């Protein structure tokens with residue numbers, strides 16, 4: 001199952017940002033995101049929106065997104081399906097998601113492996129599942145149901161974690177196995193890897209090495225907050241600040257080894273103006289170029305060594 005043939009894929013070196021209603025006008029304006037000298041800061045390649053914000057019958061959100069879709073490719077990112085939960089998937093939610101996809105024809109569709117509902121109670125959070133065979137089987141079943149209901153392949157996103165849960169495998173093994181079992185792809189959120197690695201004390205580089213890079217079709221970058229809880233320092237995936245240099249270093253490491261992937265900068269708390277997001281996108285784009293140049297130069301020296 002792939003994307004419908006008439007939808008153009010997003011090129012691998014593309015960089016986009018999460019789009020909020022506050023940005024609609026600037027995203028469409030020829031004035032758009034410009035710096036003090038009047039130069040355009042960054043030409044966005046695509047935008048990502050949260051599916052749930054467009055699960056309505058019409059009105060301004062649809063009108064704006066249709067206008068944006070005419071100019072840009074789209075990624076639609078779901079946050080409420082609860083793929084990693086035990087409860088059955090909500091069939092109405094799946095139907096509404098299908099309607100959003102049919103209406104806006106995004107090149108990328110993604111959801112979290114996190115869970116956010118249990119026993120009919122909805123939690124306003126994305127909670128990491130235990131990494132067990134039971135959770136793997138249940139999540140794979142949910143991904144199969146989702147892909148069948150949507151008629152297309154989805155990408156699944158790794159969570160950010162705050163607690164060590166019972167596990168029978170590593171998270172990369174869990175993610176790779178889900179993709180191999182269901183045919184879905186991976187949305188690798190490198191900020192989530194970093195946040196989890198700091199909170200649970202594992203090596204983020206080893207995590208990236210263990211991910212099957214051939215399955216990764218999109219990357220997320222975002223900012224996070226540093227907090228202290230009962231004397232313990234934790235990193236909170238709040239998407240409310242610029243992407244930090246440590247996450248940038250991991251991103252460059254992954255791209256250098258795996259090649260470029262469509263990259264999306266998320267910013268969901270204290271939404272800044274589009275200019276700020278354009279600066280973040282330009283930063284990510286430069287990181288991508290630096291990583292690609294390093295790949296190129298190491299290939300070049302390998303060629304010289306073998307000559």
Ligand SMILES: [Fe+2]
Pocket residue numbers: 157189220266
């Ligand atoms: Fe993300």
